[in-house]
Amino acid sequence: MKLTVLGSGSAFSTCGCNAGYLVDGRVLVDCGAPVPALVRRAATSIHAITLVLLTHFHADHSFSLPTVLGARAFADEAAPGALVIGGPVGTREYVARLLGDGYGSYVRHEVDTRVAPEYAVLQDGSDVELAGYRVQSHAVVHSTGPSLAYRLTDAAGASIGFSGDSEMCGGLRRSIAGCDLYVCECTGWDGPTPGGHLWRDEVASLMASNPGTRFLLSHLSARRHLPGALIAHDMLSLEISPDAT
Secondary structure, three states, X not given: OEEEEEEOEOOOOOOOOOOEEEEOOOEEEEEOOOHHHHHHHOXXXXXXXXXXXXXXXXXXXXXXXXXXXXXXXXXXXXXXXXXXXXXXXXXHHHHHHHHHHHHOHHHHHHHHHHHOOEEXXXXXXXXXXXXXXXXXXXXXXXXXXXXXXXXXXXXOOOEEEEOOOOOOOHHHHHHHOOOOEEEEEOOEOOOOXXXXXOXXXXXXXXXXXXXXXXXXXXXXXXXXXXXXXXXXXXXXXXXXXXXXX
């Protein structure tokens, strides 16, 4: 599996774009970063994306999704293949509101007819195959609304986890088990962070409890060092194989 970080910054930081992660050039996890521009730098295209997973509905994780859908809808050539959008309960309605409020009924109609995305409702304990990947979902505790952490596994058995935004909770811990690489938010460095987020010492405890998993810290308010962890930056790419990072 190949992971490319499109956005490594927290909601209001200046150290990176908002959240967005690309797997194998085909799976997009969260869509806060300016994806249509950045995927070109990752040597792929929005037309290659077959699966979008939203961890939750905050703006810094989702507000660029209408530009992805609009770019596909208004492309000179039709996008090949189907697009699946997976996320918590309410994802279909949320995406419709984003399109309608952001661009109006005409754009929403064009997306509905020319892209015609399929929707997958995911919740705690979901274990499904989407776009050729095993997608496991775990409910986590964040500030508002439903929030999910994901574990994504390819046909070769390589597995990458994504915390989304979460405070310490059982679902977060469950989502780490078995991952070769875990993309973990680390919004705070100097102390507990309000709003349902993790900070350095909490991440360090998760790392100590999961010695077989490599941690990539993202959703950063600042880029600092945590021994044993990788620190994300925009456009970082990593190759992940089973039981080896």
